[in-house]
Each structure stands twice: as structure tokens, then as C-alpha cells.
Amino acid sequence: MFPERELKDLIISAIIIDVIYGYPSVSKMIIALLPIGLGFIFHELMHREVARKFGAISEFRAWYEGLIIGLILKMILGVKFIAPGAVYIYKDYLTVEESGKIALAGPLANILLAILFFLLTLAPEEYLFKIGSTGFDINLFLAGFNLLPIPPFDGEKVIRWNPLIWAIFGIPLLAYVFLRLF
Template sequence: MSIFRFSQREIIDLTISVLAIAFIFSYPNFSILVFIISLIAVGSGFIFHELMHRTVARKYGAWSEFRAWYEGLILGFILKLVFGATFIAPGAVYIYKDYLTPEENGKIALAGPLTNVALAFVFFILMLIFKPGSLLYWIGIFGFHINLFLAGFNMLPIPPFDGEKVLKWNPFIWAIVGLPLIGYMLYMMFW
């Protein structure tokens, strides 16, 4: 299956999910500008993370496609609107193959967080290039932090997160990649 082939349902699910995520991250300071910043910074992190899982799974001959979890999106809206808490569980890439080795499964899982790290680097470059206070600077700073946060969150070694699959496959790689990212995530949450 080609990595460039998208079903109509997948396109709809990705679109709804990314718009919902951008809204959740832009509320309560919602404006078109804040929404666009969220759409670029968070939306790109979400989409590329999920599509990289999908791409690597297809490389291993598995059927894979993103599916939105509408209950999770609704829960995210409710938690944000009622309690001000940010929670996103937009869906996941569903993968099917008769058998995936632990290594294949681990590499599929690792692809998402590593994509967030790569995007964080791109956003960091934006921060360096553009003048503090400019729109692209703010996109850069938000994209940098949120992508490292998403990578760390996804590397938690508990089901259903990517980190659990990576840890099962290769504890050393999980430690090298996951521990610094989880440390950064915790730093962002508590300091």
C-alpha cells in the first residue's frame, strides 16, 4: 500500500482531529491568530507523528490507517471548556498485519516521537531565525516546546503509548530516547 494513498475516511478523520486539537490548544485565548499558531505548531506535530507511524507500518507490509477517536475529542473539548484542562486523545493509526515482530512494532512506535523531535528542531530554527515577538518566532517557540512535550508523553512506557512498544523491543533505545524526552515533558509540566 502506497504511503501517499489516503482513504476518504482517513482524510476526514485527520482533518477533524487536527482542527479539534488546534481549538483545544488555542482556548481560552482563542483568536484566529492563536488558532493558526496552534494549527501549525500542534497540528503539524500531530499529523506528522501519526503519518510516520503509518508510513513505517506500511514499509513493513502492514495495512495502516488513521482513525479518529471521536469520544476522545469530545472529552478533550469538555475538559477544556469546563475545567480548563488540556487533554488530547484524537485517535491513532490502526495497524494490521498477521504478525509484526517486536522489532517492527518498536520501530513503528518509535517513528512518531522521533518525528516530533525532528519537528522540534525545525521549530527551534524558526526561533533562531526570526525576531522575538514576530509571528514566526511564536510559532517556532510553541512548536518547539509542544513537539518535545508530545514526544516525551508518547514515550511513556505504559500501554497504549509508543514508549511501551519501544521498551518491549529494545530497553536501551527506549532509555536513550525516552528518558530525556520524558524528563523534558516533566520539566514542562512542573517547573
């Protein structure tokens, strides 16, 4: 199901994203590992699987230079810069609709995960509450950030395909991202 290189790229990217997110707090990295790992991996795998449904060859590839830049910026300047890579899609021709649906699949995976993590916040155990609230926040942020309507983000492809669908998902999620930043 997973070529060795793709599996390695997904795992290494998820771990480095977790370090960038939580550094220098080891406890923050431990709490965020599951939400970040699941959010990032499912986001990318949904792109991959929907592309395959449209007859494309698709596979995630890490961008190691971007991951290294992100680590350096976080450790030296305290700035979070996350550019782990992308799902590469190979097909002679993708329609605007196919491209939009492939793009929307990743943020939809994050929305579903956010709902599941929210359910963990209802658990009486404090550790599960922390994982749940972290997972809820991270996954809504990932969905919203990726729906920015500018290249190379998913939102640009979704809005080109169907502005109404982009508005239904993109506007509330971008409002969440904006409010979270301030």
C-alpha cells in the same frame, strides 16, 4: 495516497487538538495551529508509513468520543485531555522489533519537527519566533508524552523492543515533559 475518511479524520483531529490546546485564546490557537497540525499529522503518518514498510495495512482513525470529551473537559474544567485516535495496523503478525520501530517512528517525527521549529526561533520576525518556540515545545512534549513506557503509549512498545533505544530518547524527553509540567 489518502483515503477520504483518513484525511478527514486527520484534519478534524488536528483542528480539535488545536482548540483544546489554545482555548479560550484565539491568538494562541492561531499560533499553535501549524505546529500542532504538523506535529500530530506527521507523528501519525510516520506510524502508518513504517507499518506499511513492514507489510501491514495501516490507516489513521479518529476517536471522536475522545475528541468530544477533550473539548468538554477543556471548556468546562479547563483541563487538557487529548485522545484523538490512532493508526490502526492490520497484519497477521508483527514482531516485537517491528512493533517497536513503528512506535518509535512517531516520536522521531516530532523530534525532527522540534528541530525545524527551533530554527524558526532564530528568525528576527516576532511572529515566526512565536510559531517556532510553540512548535519546538509542542513537538518535544508530544514526543516525550508518547514515549511513556506504559500501554497504550509508544514508549511501552519501544521499551519492550529495545530498552537502550527507549532510554536514549525516552529519558531526556520525559525529563522535558516533567519539567514543563512544573
